[in-house]
Amino acid sequence: MSPKARQALAIAAACALVAGVLAAAGFAVWRDLTPEEKAVIEPVLNPRLGLLIMISMVGAGAAAVLMKSFAQSAIAEPALLADEVGLIVGTDPSRRVKPAGSPELQRIAEAVNNLADQRRSLQEDVEARIREARLSVEEERNRLAALMSExxxxxxxxxxxxxxxxxxxxxxxxxxxxxxxxxxxxxxxxxxxxxxxxxxxxxxxxxxxxxxxxxxxxxxxxxxxxxxxxxxxxxxxxxxxxxxxxxxxxxxxxxxxxxxxxxxxxxITRNFEAETKRDQMLHTLTEGSRSSLANLRAAAEMLEYPDLDADLKERFLKVVRDEVEGMSRRLDETANAFADSLKTRWPLDEMLGADLVAAAQRRVEKKLGLPTKLEGIDPDVWVKVDSFSLLQAISYLVSRLSDEFEVREVRFRLTSAGRLAHLDLIWSGQAMSTETVMAWELEPMTFAGESSPLTVRDVVARHDGEIWLQREKTQHRAFFRLLLPSAAPQNEVEATTYLKGDSRPEYYDFDLFKQTEASHALDDRPLSELAFTVFDTETTGLNPSEGDEIIQIGATRIVNGKLLKSESFDQLVDPLRELPEASTKIHGITPEMLVGQPSMAKVLPAFHAFAEDTVLVAHNAAFDMRFLQLKEESTGIRFTQPVLDTLLLSAVLHPSQESHRLEAISERMGVSVMGRHTAIGDAIVTGEVFLRMIPLLAEMGIRTLGDARKASEKTYYARVKY
The missing domain is CATH 3.30.450.20 (PAS domain)
Incomplete structure (x- = not known):
């Protein structure tokens, strides 16, 4: 029975007791009177019966007030103190009880705080020793994970x-x-x-x-x-x-x-397609040449006859010419296609253009001793290059400029041009002829003690690019422009800043080696062994049954007792209806942000796949699940897995607390609230809160999924429907 129920029962019992005592006393006095005394008193009491009842009610009320004060100090305040002690023991050892209530309770609170200080000191000492013992193993695990990650x-x-x-x-x-x-x-x-x-x-x-x-x-x-x-x-x-x-x-x-x-x-999809194309090309060449060779052999045999007339001889010579021309054409086509195939097979790496320019600067300054400067480097340009041969070509060109034209400084410029990137090597000085540039392009590269059989033209051809000389007459400058293939920018792994944790990778958990598939139902599985998808939604309003729609779904996963912020789901959704201004003030999502976003029909299957084989967790889950259930008929997507609600679990853990809002629970559990009223932010906070609830539930004997679901169903908040 909850403390509030016990408090109400105590007050009712006090009122009943006072009323019963007064009634019993009156009845006993009346029975003790003689008939003569009753005859005298009865006319006096009858008109004043209402007054007597009122006096009894006042007495009962006074008893209720006294009992409420007593129950507050004897039931409610100890219950709150018990909740505070449970939070110190289970979730936040740094938390301390605020002395309140009767002097005895205040003394107990002070004693609890002293014990908590001692416990915290001992815990810190034990944790320090454990950290020292595990440091070497942990470093090896992190090194392995970091190496694997890269x-x-x-x-x-x-x-x-x-x-x-x-x-x-x-x-x-x-x-x-x-x-x-x-x-x-x-x-x-x-x-x-x-x-x-x-x-x-x-x-x-x-x-x-x-x-x-x-x-x-x-x-x-x-x-x-x-x-x-x-x-x-x-x-x-x-x-x-x-x-x-x-x-x-x-x-x-x-x-x-x-x-x-x-x-x-x-x-190997692309490799397989390329190899298949080459095989078809070689098959076409061999089969076509086979028939041509047969025709040539037959024509050659006929031409050996000495008495062959002129017309037949001319016809057979035409066959020879046609077949030779056909073979030549097929060979040219195969050679060109094979050259293109070799070009596509050459390994090119994607890298940030600014990094390529920085490497070129270091190489030129170190190898050739020439100062360099930057002039307009686009930080968003990515290129697909063989950086080694390309840096060799740049260094070679700078070396020739220095030796033959006494250039004493070069500048680099990098700009985007659609599917290509322009890398410019700029210098000031006397002009050079096109013939000189062509000679440089075709000579094997030799400079600063390095030599390569490749030419600048070979390097440019490897990149399927071009190189040319341009002059800026107004500034008395010239530059070589290299056209290089651009690449798609590579995004950071973490999508938002509040998802960034420490440097330790989250893509591994070696403890999962110990897990095996259980044959029993999920309800019998301990909460600590299950995988969870913690999610939250932002919506156009609070009435799913009246047409409000989801505009954002955010989710993260809990595996083996760890919140995996890196394995997240964060997607805006086009609600296909107007977004009220009042809802924008809450979550900050504007109509412009939803333009071009996928509809729920496309997002829901992806979220269903993300949450597959896990238990769903949400705060006030009835609200979020109602939105998902209303989409079952139109999308065919059904979420049949178990659902846990941190609001209901909070009511199970702390029934004497007034508020079970996410902010209040986070404060009690010592969880920092970040990204509030964003779907992914609320999902992360809910996940942190849920992880801290698991040991507290275990102390109450609620260890399995089935235990948690049964306990949740008994709370008052489980009756709320949307």
Whole structure:
């Protein structure tokens, strides 16, 4: 029974007790009177019966007031004190109780604060010792995660259940390209800690590869690996190399067992298409040449006859000329196509143009001793280049300018020109002829003790670009302009500043090696073992049943007791209706921000995939779920997974508290509120609050998902409907 209910019951009991005592006393006195006394008193009391009842009610009211004061100090204040102590023990050791109430309660509060200080001191000492003991292991784990994160190879590590426990940035970007969802999910619906790799690969394919690896281990193979090629849902080809993660169980001579596997992925779709094109080209060449050679052989044999008349001889000579011309044409076409194929196969790296210019500056100043300056570098330009050969070409040109024209300073300029980028090498001095420039382009590059068999023309051709000389007569300057292929800007991994945490990567969790698929239902699973999607919505209004619509969905995930801010879902939605000005004042989303955004019909499938195989968590979840349920019929998307509500759980944990708003809960739990009234910001705050609730619920005996759902259903707030 809640403290408020007990307080009301105590007050009612006091009133009933006073009324009963007065009634019993009156009845006893009346029974003790003689008939003569009753006859005298009854005419006196009858007209004053209402007064007597009023006196009884006043007495009961006075008793109620006294009992309320007593209940406040004996029930409500101790309950609040118990909540405060629970928060210190469970969530925020730095929190302290404010002494209030009776002198005895104030003394208890002071004693609790003293004990909390001692406990905090001991905790800090233990934590310091643990940090020292784990520092070396933690550094090794972070080094490994950082190295994996920066590899150019896509790497995914899974446990035996196929649950992802590590992936790097390259894999994240590759899975984003494989995703068939809108940009909202960004591949997050198919890759993430704790997600199943079987969303990408067929289970039977992985099982077969694991069986092959285990067979190689039994044969004590030096490289127990498996390779296969498969297609994805998006129709792309992946070359996969699988290596086992082995454990010996601590025994030196024990046979290693497979505890997981590492997948190294290459998208070979373009390579396959290019190789297929080359194969078709060679097939066309060989088959066409076969028939031409047969015709030439037949014509040559006929021309050997000495008595061949002139007309036939001319006809056979024409056959020879036509077939030779056809073979020549096919060879030219094949050679040109093969040259283009070689050009596309040359590895070019995407890099920030400003970084390329900075590298050119350092190289020119160090190798040639020439000062350099910058003149109009566009910071948003990305280029796709072979940086080594390109820097060689730039250094070579600067060397020739210095040696032959006594140029003593060069400047760099970088501008965007659509699909191309203009890199200008500028100098002041006497003019040079076009013949000189052409000679420089065609000579092998030799400068400052370096030599290369390539020419400037070769380097430019590798980039499918151009180079020319231009003059600025008004400023008595000239410049070489290099046309280079531009690349799409590479976005930062973190989309918003408040998602940025510390430098530790969030793309791994080695503790997931210990998890295996449970056969029992989710309701029997401990909360600490489940994966959660914490989400929030922003809407046009507060009445989903009257036509209000979602305009933003934000979500993040909790896996293995960790809030993964990097695995987030944040998408604006076009509501296809007018956005009231009153709602804009709350969440700050304007109609202009929603122009061009996808509709709910496109966003909801992506969010459904992002939240798949997880328990949904929200604050005042009935509100958000009502919006999603109203879209079931039009989209066919149904969220059938369990739902937990932090508002209801707060009422379970702290029934004596007046407010269960997200701000009030965050303050009680010691959670900093950031990005309030943005969907992703509220989702992150809700996730932090929920994680701090789990140990407090466990102390109350609420350990499993089923326990939490049953406890939530008993609260008053569970009756709220939208």
């Amino acid at each position: 590899l150019n190879q896509s790497v995914v590590v899974c446990n035996l259940d196929g649950r992802i426990l590590l992936y790097n940035n390259r894999a994240r970007l590759q899975f984003k390209a494989l995703s068939d969802a809108p940009t909202a999910a960004g591949g997050g619906e198919i890759i993430g800690l704790g997600r199943s790799i079987y969303l990408v690969f067929e289970r039977s394919l992985i099982v077969h590869a694991l069986e092959s690896i285990q067979e190689r281990i039994r044969r004590q193979s030096a490289q127990p690996m498996a390779n296969f090629v498969t297609t994805t849902r998006a129709g792309q080809l992946l070359r996969v190399q699988m290596a086992p993660v082995l454990a010996t169980g601590g025994e030196p001579d024990a046979e290693p067992s497979v505890t997981g596997f590492v997948l190294m992925l290459d998208n």
